[in-house]
Amino acid sequence: MQKLLLFIDRVSTWVGQAFSWFIVALTLLISWEVFSRYALNQPHAWAFDVMIMFYGTLFMMAGAYTLSKNGHVRGDVLYSFFEPRTQATIDLVLYVLFFIPGVIALCWAGYSYAAESWAINEHSNITADGPPIYPFKTVIPVAGVILLAQGLVEIVRCAICIKQGEWPSREQDVEEVDVDKLKEMVHVKHEDIAKLDAYVVKAEGAK
Numbered sequence: 001m002q003k004l005l006l007f008i009d010r011v012s013t014w015v016g017q018a019f020s021w022f023i024v025a026l027t028l029l030i031s032w033e034v035f036s037r038y039a040l041n042q043p044h045a046w047a048f049d050v051m052i053m054f055y056g057t058l059f060m061m062a063g064a065y066t067l068s069k070n071g072h073v074r075g076d077v078l079y080s081f082f083e084p085r086t087q088a089t090i091d092l093v094l095y096v097l098f099f100i101p102g103v104i105a106l107c108w109a110g111y112s113y114a115a116e117s118w119a120i121n122e123h124s125n126i127t128a129d130g131p132p133i134y135p136f137k138t139v140i141p142v143a144g145v146i147l148l149a150q151g152l153v154e155i156v157r158c159a160i161c162i163k164q165g166e167w168p169s170r171e172q173d174v175e176e177v178d179v180d181k182l183k184e185m186v187h188v189k190h191e192d193i194a195k196l197d198a199y200v201v202k203a204e205g206a207k
Helices: 002-019 021-038 047-061 063-068 084-119 134-164 179-185 190-206
Strands: none
Touching: 002 021, 002 047, 002 063, 002 134, 021 047, 047 063, 047 134, 063 134, 084 134
């Protein structure tokens, strides 16, 4: 069971990391459009639509990735003080009552929107001769299915925690730098940093 849970975690992680490249594409697109608009005086009518679709795709496809890392925002002022079993019970109830119905509705509605968009060859009407929208709307049900799969994994994790009294492991990814651990890895002490700081200050004073 743990192997299956971690496999779904890896899939969500891979999808999130793959679509994270949209950040680079979006940055380049915006930079080029600004340069083209103000330096070359050649704005592109389709650029704004494409920016919205890039950002929307990135936002939707990162949902399962963020859930797999337990990174969604929550009001944990009291939650963090609870025992793991209590946390898991609260999460399980919320997943069953709100998450699962909401994501299923997202998949169903997203499929309907995408199917209709493909059927009518829908294009953006914000600008004349706007870019096609049907690929973007297809992302909605795809992202919903991946998010639903990750949500089912989280429900299983809640059940395991309620039974065992502790949270099962999850796939690890990039974390914020822990300065103290970094110091231990490179064998640097606080005294060494203080000496280096004093040396720098002394060198700057000599100039």
